Amino acid sequence: MKVVTTSPAATRALGARLGRLMAPGDIIALIGGLGAGKTVLVQGIAAGLGLKGYITSPTYLIIKEHRGEIPLYHMDAYRLAGPEELEELGYEEYFFGRGVTAIEWADRIRALLPPEYLRLDMGRVEDGGDEDRSLLFTPYGERYTILLEELKHHVDLGP
Amino acid sequence: MLILGLDTATATASVALVKGKELLGEEILNIPQKTHSQKLLPVLARLLKGAGVQVEDVDAFAVSAGPGSFTGLRIGLATGKGFAQALSKPLSTVPTLDALAYNYYFPGALICPLLDARQGLLYTALYRGERNGPRRQTDYMALPPEELADFFLVGEKPVILLGDGIELLGKALLAQLGERAFIVPAASRLPRASSVAFLGLEALAENPLGDPITVEPLYVRKSAAEINLEKRRAREGPP
Amino acid sequence: MSQLILGIETSCDETAAAVVAGGRRIRSNIIFSQIKLHQPFGGVVPELASRNHIKNINPIIQEALDQAGVTWEDLAGMAVTYGPGLVGALLVGLAVAKALAFARRLPLVGVNHLEGHIYSNYLAHPHLKPPFVSLVVSGGHTDLVHVLGHGQYCLLGQTRDDAAGEAFDKVARVLGLGYPGGPAIDAAAREGNPRAIDFPRAILPDAPADFSFSGVKTAVLNYHNQHRQRGQDINVAHVAASFQAAVVEVLVERTLAAAVKCEVEQVAVCGGVAANTALRELFRIRGAEAGLEILFPPPILCTDNAAMIAAAGYYRLQAGCLAPLDLNAVPNLSLDSR
Structure with a gap:
């Protein structure tokens, strides 16, 4: 499923729709370069989960935990040189925990991702505006196929 | 002291x-x-x-x-x-691994302490049991369980297994060892x-x-x- | 009772130990920076940081004692950073500190790293007295704090996305200036015109003490991409200077507005980004205009150090806040979660 958003606000709104559909144990792996809008999308997911407070960049701390009815575990794998470094941060508590996990720069720790997760490739749109972003969702596993089907009902995919 | x-x-x-x-x-x-x-x-x-x-x-x-x-x-x-x-x-x-082998060394046996190294790997080294303690035969290694099979092929000696990595060994390897395998009782396994x-x-x-x-x-x-x-x-x- | 506190700090990529007397006078301040180790990776690699902390922490503690000319018997207590920071890195300092304190029967206090930065100005300026407003600005934090007394803080505002120092690092990466980004952009900007490009200053009308640096980061990226697509070179010095001006202006304006609102006379700026020359210069000019005294620590106290931890620890110890034996690292610790 591919979506193009035309502003950070639209990316955030899409994240919020997704967040409202997400359940404990869900994992979303975000892949895309600097300024692709990964954190903005996660801010939306947090809003959709009903979390209050700021969702700031996890770059410095690698993992940020946001408490709520369904907690959000927000990770940034950019500075991890490889999967075992995330293990040292106790990732298992997060992946198999009672919250939603969002991982930025997930391509850096692919070996650690469980078999089932939602992959999201984000990037700028070629010949598009500065604020245009393409979002390509790929489900791995039935749970995420269903999740995307539900999301489709809520999103105008455009022409 | x-x-x-x-x-x-x-x-x-x-x-x-x-x-x-x-x-x-x-x-x-x-x-x-x-x-x-x-x-x-x-x-x-x-x-x-x-x-x-x-x-x-x-x-x-x-x-x-x-x-x-x-x-x-x-x-x-x-x-x-x-x-x-x-x-x-x-x-x-x-x-x-030396300390783990020391938990249960039996003269004449091959002692194989196994620790879960994550990502499907095991930390291990092989020891020969002697009267005054285990004597290390290999380097300290991080390897996939399958590669352990080669180390077990030689001889008929009993193989003493301990550590939190035993579960990663897999049924095939345990079956191959058959009667030779001895899993240390829980009290001395960790x-x-x-x-x-x-x-x-x-x-x-x-x-x-x-x-x-x-x-x-x-x-x-x-x-x-x-x-x-x-x-x-x-x-x-x-x- | 002696007034000497041994401080230990390992929250990120500096392994540090220091001895401070009476919470104000630095007797030694040893900092082992790992920055060269992390440079090839464009940022601090957590596992590498932890590996170097465990190797170096004890000799650095010994050096701090030796340089201060004190022995274990002379100490009144110990202080250690327990958050925020990288969990694996924090745990090394915490475990060493707990064992040392236990073995020497010294009282130990856990110190919030951000509180530590606030205390760097107490060390540098003996006349600094609460209440004042403090801006803690570094690679991981951008917090505006009303300091009401020792151990009493009111968080006025914080970043909603990237920390200021993080924006410097990311923009430096895009401009090919290397890591760490703060000093690199500071240096490049000296040759550039801060008015050359009009990068956005985020306005947050509903929260005038909050910050947002994600927008300006993306604006620099856009500028860079547009020129690259057209095959045009960019003037790195102009971009660096203009980006820096956008960040610095927002930091200075929000901080001074908060100081006026809180009716304080002193503003204390601290953290790694407080070493930025443009930030210091603009604070100096605008502070004078507003009739506020602006305080900065010397650069050696802007960087992560243990003297600030010992200073904060001294006051926490006086307040009787002792760390339990099971004190754990709290990577997400914030100033108001104490």
Whole structure:
């Protein structure tokens, strides 16, 4: 499923729709370069989960935990040189925990991702505006196929 | 000589007090829900109190040095270093696999301590049981369980298995070993600080000064950062 | 009772120990920076940082004692950072500190790293007295704090996305200036015109003490991409200077507005980004205009250090806040979660 958003606000709104559909144990792996809008999308997911407070960049701390009815575990794998470094941060508590996990720069720790997760490739749109972003969702596993089907009902995919 | 042993290489935390050839006391807490940072010092304080020993009376410290969980190893080693520095006493680092093999060595047997190294790998080394202790036959290794099969092929000796990595061995390998395999009873299967302390005593008999205060854990696996950097340097050639 | 506190700090990539007397006078301040180790990776690699902390922490503690000319018997207590920071890195300092304190029977206090930064100005300026407003600005934090007394803080505002120092790092990466980004952009900007490009200053009308630096980061990226697509070179010095001006202006304006609102006379700026020359210069000019005294620590106290931890620890110890044996690292610790 591919979506193009035309502003950070639209990316955030899409994240919020997704967040409202997400359940404990869900994992979303975000892949895309600097300024692709990964954190903005996660801010939306947090809003959709009903979390209050700021969702700031996890770059410095690698993992940020946001408490709520369904907690959000927000990770940034950019500075991890490889999967075992995330293990040292106790990732298992997060992946198999009672919250939603969002991982930025997930391509850096692919070996650690469980078999089932939602992959999201984000990037700028070629010949598009500065604020245009393409979002390509790929489900791995039935749970995420269903999740995307539900999301489709809520999103105008455009022409 | 009174020595305090520490082991936090796996999810198990243990501390032990050994005096000469005698075990004075040992505390083991196999509660993964709590971190070593939360467990280690309270357990240690309890052991000292129970044994009626003041920390100043301890003559030396022995720490399980790895391989194991990187963070766990560092908490144990940092604690041991802190004690050694504060009291100007020697510190001895003991390879975790050596200590594990020491838990259950039987003369003539092949001893195979196994620790879960994550990502489908095992930390292991092979030991030959002798009357006065296990004698190491291989390097300390991090390898996939399948590769262990080669080490088991030789001979008819019983193979003594212990450590938290046993479950990763797989049915095929266990079936191949058949009657030769012996899984150590649960009480001796996990790392124990008493074994660390006894081996620390032996090491200090050889080298009374112990290890330098800058001693590092025995990681066995390089950090991914170092591996990546080496790859990059090899590609780019010498500067 | 002696007034000497031994401080230990390992929250990120500096291994540090220091001895401070009476919470104000630095007797020694040893900092081992790992920055060269992390440079090839464009940022601090957590596992590498932890590996170097465990190797170096004890000799650094010894050096701090030796340089201060004190022995264990002379100390009144110890202080250690327990958050925020990288969990594996924090745990090394914490484990060493707990063992040292236990073995020497010294009282130990856990110190919030951000509180530590606030205390760097107490060390540098003996006349600094609460209440004042403090801006803690570094690679991981951008917090505006009303300091009401020792250990009493009111968080006025914080970043909603990237920390200021993080924006410097990311923009430096895009401009090919290397890591760490703060000093690199500071240096490049000296040759550039801060008015050359009009990068956005985020306005947050509903929260005037909050910050947002994600927008300006993306604006620099856009500028860079547009020129690259057209095959045009960019003037790195102009971009660096203009980006820096956008960040610095927002930091200075929000901080001074908060100081006026809180009716304080002193503003204390601290953290790694407080070493930025443009930030210091603009604070100096605008502070004078507003009739406020602006305080900065010397650069050696802007960087992560243990003297600030010992200073904060001294006051916490006086307040009787002792760390339990099971004190754990809290990577997400914030100033108001104490």
